[in-house]
Amino acid sequence: MPSDLPALGATQPTAGKDEGVRAVTVTPGVANSLSLVEDHPEPDAEEGSVLVEALAVGICGTDHEIIAGDYGEAPPGADRLIIGHESLGRVIEDSSGTLQPGDLVAGIVRHPDPVPCPNCAVGEWDMCRNGQYTEHGIKALPGFARDRWRIEHQYAVKLDPALAQVGVLLEPTSVVAKAWDHIERIGHRAEWQPQTVLVTGAGPIGLLAALLGTQRGLTVHVLDRNTEGPKPELVAGLGATYHTVTVNELPFEPDVVIECTGAPSVVLDVMCKAAPNGIVCLAGVSSGGRTIDFDAGALNRALVLENNVVFGSVNANRRHWSMAAQALARADQVWLESLVTRRVPVNRYADAYTAGPDDIKVVLEFAS
Template sequence: MRALTVVPMQKQSLLVEDVPDPNVGPGELLVDGISLGICGTDRDIAQGNYGWLPPGKSRMVLGHESLGRVKTVPAGSKFAPGDLVVGIVRRPDPVPCGACARGQWDMCRNGLYVERGIKEIDGYGSTAWVVREDFAVTLDPALEKVGVLLEPMTVVAKAWDQIEKINNRAWFDPRTVLVTGAGPIGLLAALLGQQRGLDVHVLDRVRGGIKDELVTALGGTFHTGTTAAAAAAIRPDIVIEATGAPAVALQAMEIDNPGVITCLTGVTTPGIDTEVDVGGLNRNIVLGNTLVFGSVNANRHHYEQGAQALAEADVSWLERLITRRLPLEKAIEAFDPGGSDIKVVIDLA
């Protein structure tokens, strides 16, 4: 079969090549790959900045944003050939820690988890792949063109799940959400805000174009400028930071609005000096009973929440998030910067 492979921590190692067909073990589904989403994590791995090789292997199949169609199932399976499925990315650590033992491997405490296409296990970037039944999630058949968006959707499904759990600490009646960043994560976060009936505001660098149009189509308001200025104008109850830009993340944390909950989902680059008024930041957080927390990855519950959210969304709106599609043989082009891209997808079929 054909696959997109890489050597983690080695620059310019991306290849589309022949690899052995997968071996199907007990309790595993054999899946024909349909499509693969490319995100910042994949680009970091391709640039040699991140990733871990599977033990005993010289290369790793890249890709964690999967979509495929079930080809074969084990006896007694709840799945059937033809089912549309997505593979979960993270696997619990073998110890396991308390969180992993309770199905919350996204909250792993000891770092011994593995992740498909990222950390110590092959990913989904191949024309066929296998996955254990308990790490596969079915999708509505109507989502065949957009189901590859499930993995990024799980990131924001978890963020919203955590926000709503935090809501229960005291009376909270949120009306307004500010999302910083109009990439896939930011736009999907805005979609979930719209599905919750909130007044949605999205901040990005440039007005006009597809991102502005997608926010407007949700009934939201598109902003440019600084996070501080947008927050001062709308006084958000919830902030979801999805850029990973240090200055934007800092301004999100500095928002002075009593009770505001700020969720950081963007991964910042370390080593960038930023001036911080620690005293002012601490004062706002303490006196405002505000909360700032980080969120990454997702567990099965969030995949199920994400699948439901996709099923309830306007498929034509979701299709517009995918701004570029490439065949597998041209997959390396997906790693070239595309200024107007939102989501780049590789067609595996």
């Protein structure tokens, strides 16, 4: 859906620092506590050397779960959490000298734990062993849904200026960049020549996973239950094939599966559907609380006798964010823009956080 707001890449006057910061906040654990604070304090210099003027934040299922009170953790000493973890902004200043004013950037969401665990100690904070990591807009760090935010330079990812309209997609793209990175690492346990990819779920994660599959020259199939709306056309725009049948009705066995629905029945079906030496990446999170009957013995037999691998993947580290930035820069910008089905100005924040039937990616815009 086209926006009637100025282009995000356009030069806009920076708000004066004495005008206060608008920030979208919640009280963690309290359902429906979402509100827009008009005079939130400026970001503290201790948050990082890079001061950024927000252009936009993307909204995803995690935000909706935080708003529902399912989880979320305010920073130490605070009662409310600024949400928003899918960011895009322009650098105002960087006292470290790493970035220049006007640079287009996104902020890495997860930061390593203070211990640190062995993985966090080497920059693999997406694989944190002890769970003491922090996350902007989710866990113990203020989010990006505010007029200005700060971050340390090593967690700011510089973007190609051409991505000014779609750079807000960097965070979800980093998630699937990690998934593909790990798929390829596992694949090289043997001679590996994959041809066919199945992506289940045509939300933002699924569509971006399909994009990275087509960029690898693979034959990509996307399965989703929607027969109308923008999803079939978006899949066709990648040169991929769209399916609305069940997993078991698909006429092929995929070499790679990226499961993005979290639906328990779909998760089990794709485990059994993968081709010999197949790799199944679980990128969707199940809600839990549901039980289904299945033949665990048959699943075990299929996985063992066919040398198949099933693994879970979440979050991303700096390497994956860089991979994601390169993938977005190579992608068709018109196709990427079509993933954003609604752009909503911050003064209508409640509309942005109310899910619509044809939403794929909703973006809250801060650019004036």
